[in-house]
Amino acid sequence: MTTEQSERELAGVGCQAPAEQAPPKIIVIDDDSAICLACRKILLKEGYQVQAYEDGLRGLEAITTWKPDLVVVDLKMPGIGGMEVLSRVHEFDPHIIIVVITGYATIDTAVQAMKCGAYDFLPKPFAPDPLRLIVRRGLEHRRLVIESRRHEMERELIKRRFVSFISHQLQSPLAAVHQYLEVLRHLEDSPETAAKRREWLERCLKRIAELEELIRDWLTLAKAEERVLVAQRYPIDLRPILQGILNSYEQMAAAEGIRLEARLPEQECLVWGNRHCLNVLFDNLIVNAIKYNRPGGRVSVSAQPLGDGQVAVAVSDTGVGIPEKYRRFLFEEFFRIPRQEGEAKPGTGLGLAICRKIVTEMGGSIEVESEVGVGTTFYVRLLAPPETAEGRRARLEQTA
């Protein structure tokens, strides 16, 4: 499998581009050859592919081999009648649209045909226009039905892949820990085993910690999806939040010789948000900026009220950068940029998906700019708190 393929697989399943559409196929069945010919002529002129049959049995055969989208069939024919065609066609494919022609235009026969699954009926004699109209509507109906079935199947496929992917993510660390414990139990006590025991236990703890992180992130994402996290919003000053996160990572950054910079306004920088969410959001962005930086690099964080009811925050690094082809997958769940061997960093692949979810739920937006080898900047827009009546009065008084 190519990298491009696995990228797509990880980034969720893209929909296939629909193939070039061939004109819809229609079969007309009527023992009256004049009607057969007329219908065929009218429908061919509309650009459809049309076959016409004067005999119910031959018509049915054609339906099973040629697989039309729509069938126009006379209810009253010698031999196989319209009602039988109707039921046999729908046994073959319940989504073929059937329009019945009824010679004796009683409501009863039409209703009976509709009950048996006909889409609509045309009372004889009919003009070209009603035929064109009913056929067009019927084909549109079929298109919608097919489309919604396809969406349903795609959703199902994505769900299935997601379940198998997440179970692999959960099972791997568990299986690794299990394996170590099995080996520890199994191996004879020897000086070599004793030396390895401590190292293996450390690895077990690390894998368990990773698993816990994954479960925590996944829960955060699920909560953000249910809007639990962002349901309660207050005016919150961003400055202490950003400064607090930066302070907590000072040591981690210093270990790599990375400088952390904050360019924050002197005045309060209020956003309309939820403290926990804002912490999760900027924690993720700042940790990424440190993690994917180069030794001796820089991380800078800035925040600025824009005056139009929005607040702009930027988190930039001087790191490896994100190749353009990966940028569109960046905020997808479990997407991770393939790294060279040895360059892979630990992580769940959920961080940026959580960020996007939180920002969107708070009514903001998140974008990325990046240059390979130079660095990456995440631009976040958040909403300022709605103006209160008092605030508005104070502002008006000030300007007056």
Place this chain on the structure above:
Amino acid sequence: MPPAKVLLIDDDRDFRTSLRAVLEARGYEVIEAESGKEGLKKIVEHHPSLIVVDIMMECCTEGYSVTQAIKFQRQYEAFRNIPIIMVSSIQESPDELFPMASEVDMIRPDTYLTKPVDIDKFVEVVERAVAA
């Protein structure tokens, strides 16, 4: 007689570490590779007596691709008869994963084990494969 060489192909270093310990305790020489690509390189370099390969690595069928390459690609013709043990944390059989029977036949490993592997069974399978 020099010890038999076993190549472990798995992107999870903890599996390589623990299985290596089991194999070394029984006198095997162990070579590790952390991707399918590296594995194929090491097959040529070391000519192992047995290959243990994980199915899901960078992409979810990488182990199958490795097996397929060994069995069918001309450049690995000399290694075609090396027994292959496939391991995966997926609880399904390869037939369920790949319902197309012909495809499974083509890439069927000699043995399929589920992670975490049962050590006794693993050792038994390894010994049988190397002796064959």
